[in-house]
Amino acid sequence: MGISRVGFAGLGSMGGPMARNLARAGVPLLVWNRTPDKADQVAEAAEDVAELFARCDVVILMVKDAAAVDAVLDRGGPAFAERVRGRTIVHMGTTAPEHSRALETDLLAAGARYVEAPVSGSRVPAEAGELVAMLAGDPGAIEEVRELFGPLCRETVRCGPVPNALLMKLAVNVHLTAVVTSLAETVHFARAHGLDLGLLAGVLGAGQLASPIVRVKAPKLAEEDFAPQASIANVLANVELIAAAAGKAGLALPLLEASRALYGETARLGLGDADMVAVVKALEAGPPPHSED
Numbered sequence: 001m002g003i004s005r006v007g008f009a010g011l012g013s014m015g016g017p018m019a020r021n022l023a024r025a026g027v028p029l030l031v032w033n034r035t036p037d038k039a040d041q042v043a044e045a046a047e048d049v050a051e052l053f054a055r056c057d058v059v060i061l062m063v064k065d066a067a068a069v070d071a072v073l074d075r076g077g078p079a080f081a082e083r084v085r086g087r088t089i090v091h092m093g094t095t096a097p098e099h100s101r102a103l104e105t106d107l108l109a110a111g112a113r114y115v116e117a118p119v120s121g122s123r124v125p126a127e128a129g130e131l132v133a134m135l136a137g138d139p140g141a142i143e144e145v146r147e148l149f150g151p152l153c154r155e156t157v158r159c160g161p162v163p164n165a166l167l168m169k170l171a172v173n174v175h176l177t178a179v180v181t182s183l184a185e186t187v188h189f190a191r192a193h194g195l196d197l198g199l200l201a202g203v204l205g206a207g208q209l210a211s212p213i214v215r216v217k218a219p220k221l222a223e224e225d226f227a228p229q230a231s232i233a234n235v236l237a238n239v240e241l242i243a244a245a246a247g248k249a250g251l252a253l254p255l256l257e258a259s260r261a262l263y264g265e266t267a268r269l270g271l272g273d274a275d276m277v278a279v280v281k282a283l284e285a286g287p288p289p290h291s292e293d
Helices: 015-024 036-040 049-055 066-073 080-084 097-109 123-128 139-149 164-192 197-206 212-223 232-248 254-268 276-285
Strands: 006-009 029-032 058-061 088-091 113-116 131-137 153-158
Touching: 006 015, 006 049, 015 029, 015 123, 029 049, 049 080, 058 066, 058 139, 066 080, 066 097, 088 097, 088 139, 097 113, 097 164, 113 139, 113 164, 131 139, 131 164, 139 153, 164 197, 164 212, 164 232, 164 254, 164 276, 197 212, 212 276, 232 254, 232 276, 254 276
Parallel strands: 006 029, 006 058, 058 088, 088 113, 131 153
Antiparallel strands: 113 131
């Protein structure tokens, strides 16, 4: 590998396992996290963001949202140009497509290279190195960092120019959101009729509806195991990005809008940090009361 050192910013439920997989694969890694104790458990930790950029040729960002991306880069601030110049920035989180397009413009103007690389998958595939990465940007920049995806992903898909990778990720999440919400509704129906939820999971897994997401999420629903793999808050943030992108394109997505309301209600029930299958609690609570005009 021609890269002397890789920086990794953001060690949350996805970023932590991803960084550990890179370190186990022998990638020369320097990590940074807003809460430093997480960094010490993964690899050599940078004292601050400035050190992360100063010592690394490539910096991977796996942080919460667009505001966190901009803060790590000091985008719009005095340190931005010096921080990114001559480096390749790999954005693996999920932000609005227009944010990524503008970010690419700013990075290229500052003399950096940019790869948009959101991933499909939650904590379990992140731990197993079985994510699917969608890549967009300059082909030369993608080729430079291609080997880094090996320890993280079972597949990478080139999507063309920025922001096509993020648009692809949002399209995938339209389906993911509908599948998990439908599965929660299925379990809600079965539980109300006294059915054996273990048998239900077996029936779902035996036929054409079988999928890795059903195999993972059906037992969590049956056992009311809400330990987060992808949290309600994270899913709701993604749904809001999808709704905004759909609105810009003049699209109606009725299934997504129904899910959006359910995840919003689940968050209002205080379950924002729970796994996305906790959406079943909004179903159990019944429709929210209508406000009077």
